[in-house]
Amino acid sequence: GFIESYNDPLGLRGSWEGLVNFKDSANTARTEVISENAQWFEDHSPVDPRFRKAEVKGVTAKVITVGILAGDSYPATPIGINLPNSNWIRAQHGSKSVSIDNITAAYSAAASGNGFNEEFMWSEAEIEHAKKYAHYVDNVHTDLHECLGHGSGQLLPGVDPDALKAYGSTLEEARADIFALYYMADPKLVELGVMPTADAYKAGYYQQMMNGLMTQLVRIVPGENIEEAHMRNRALIAYWTLDRAAADAKANNCEPAMSIEKKDGKFAVKVSDYEKLRTYFGELLGELQRIKSEGDYEAGRQLVEKYGVKVDPELHAEVLKRYETLNLAPYKGFVNPRYETVTDANGEITDVKVIYGEGYVDQMLRYSQDYS
Numbered sequence: 001g002f003i004e005s006y007n008d009p010l011g012l013r014g015s016w017e018g019l020v021n022f023k024d025s026a027n028t029a030r031t032e033v034i035s036e037n038a039q040w041f042e043d044h045s046p047v048d049p050r051f052r053k054a055e056v057k058g059v060t061a062k063v064i065t066v067g068i069l070a071g072d073s074y075p076a077t078p079i080g081i082n083l084p085n086s087n088w089i090r091a092q093h094g095s096k097s098v099s100i101d102n103i104t105a106a107y108s109a110a111a112s113g114n115g116f117n118e119e120f121m122w123s124e125a126e127i128e129h130a131k132k133y134a135h136y137v138d139n140v141h142t143d144l145h146e147c148l149g150h151g152s153g154q155l156l157p158g159v160d161p162d163a164l165k166a167y168g169s170t171l172e173e174a175r176a177d178i179f180a181l182y183y184m185a186d187p188k189l190v191e192l193g194v195m196p197t198a199d200a201y202k203a204g205y206y207q208q209m210m211n212g213l214m215t216q217l218v219r220i221v222p223g224e225n226i227e228e229a230h231m232r233n234r235a236l237i238a239y240w241t242l243d244r245a246a247a248d249a250k251a252n253n254c255e256p257a258m259s260i261e262k263k264d265g266k267f268a269v270k271v272s273d274y275e276k277l278r279t280y281f282g283e284l285l286g287e288l289q290r291i292k293s294e295g296d297y298e299a300g301r302q303l304v305e306k307y308g309v310k311v312d313p314e315l316h317a318e319v320l321k322r323y324e325t326l327n328l329a330p331y332k333g334f335v336n337p338r339y340e341t342v343t344d345a346n347g348e349i350t351d352v353k354v355i356y357g358e359g360y361v362d363q364m365l366r367y368s369q370d371y372s
């Protein structure tokens with residue numbers, strides 16, 4: 001339907017998005033385990049107990065495989081959908097969430113071997129770890145963000161749900177993301193069979209920090225600030241944590257858990273203590289939840305303005321220059337396959353062939369001719 005309004009700068013006109021899909025049962029088992037344990041995560045969340053939900057309500061989640069993208073989901077598509085958007089419906093009745101695994105798998109396959117990680121990661125260790133776990137861990141991050149993060153916590157009685165005004169969506173995305181980051185490293189996830197090993201989460205931590213501190217800047221024009229809510233949220237989390245690590249190191253006279261350093265004359269993110277990062281994430285989750293639960297506009301505004309908006313021009317220029325040499329596109333789109341039925345002598349369908357023989361331009365011209 002005409003639901004999502006994020007494509008309209010005024011946020012008023014809804015886009016029609018369509019897709020044909022079927023359920024990915026193996027991956028759905030993972031989101032079901034997470035959803036079934038929603039109350040455990042809520043009860044153990046490192047936030048003031050007054051801000052926790054006594055009873056977590058209906059989050060249904062599944063993983064799907066898309067066969068055809070249509071409307072405003074084509075050629076660029078969401079990787080997950082979480083509805084409804086209205087907070088009051090979510091609070092009273094719950095929400096429904098789908099993740100699209102074959103799309104994220106395609107992104108990650110397209111990215112492997114393109115030289116990006118080799119250019120920006122600190123060392124061979126991070127590159128190898130990313131090869132093994134990054135795609136999977138990224139999906140777990142999305143599941144935790146969508147199935148649990150947004151639905152966790154509660155407002156104190158009498159707090160206006162719109163108290164955070166223009167900073168509301170950035171702070172809400174940051175809260176869901178930091179919830180996911182904090183729990184990604186929890187031994188409970190290995191126990192539940194959601195995470196393959198106790199250190200797989202490190203691939204997600206590194207990727208998120210590198211992206212928030214440096215590499216997402218490839219989408220920003222020189223001289224501009226960060227404006228988009230998801231990008232602000234990632235910068236907020238990463239730069240707050242960088243600051244926290246520096247202060248901690250200074251107070252205790254030790255190496256910071258995370259820093260941006262020059263290696264071979266180029267900036268790179270160095271993480272030396274992942275467990276410590278997790279404790280900082282727990283602190284930030286506590287603070288973001290407090291800001292939401294109390295409707296503390298001023299504290300929220302300061303967090304976003306201090307960490308989520310401004311861009312270091314020197315770092316930005318260097319990242320853009322290095323990115324340019326890789327010759328990659330900052331956004332990607334998809335070409336739909338064609339499906340052809342195979343029939344037997346009686347005209348019964350016995351199989352469906354998936355054909356990838358068409359380029360993007362040919363496909364657009366065929367759609368225009370056949371369906372306009």
Ligand code: ZN
Pocket residue numbers: 145150173176
């Ligand atoms: Zn979100």
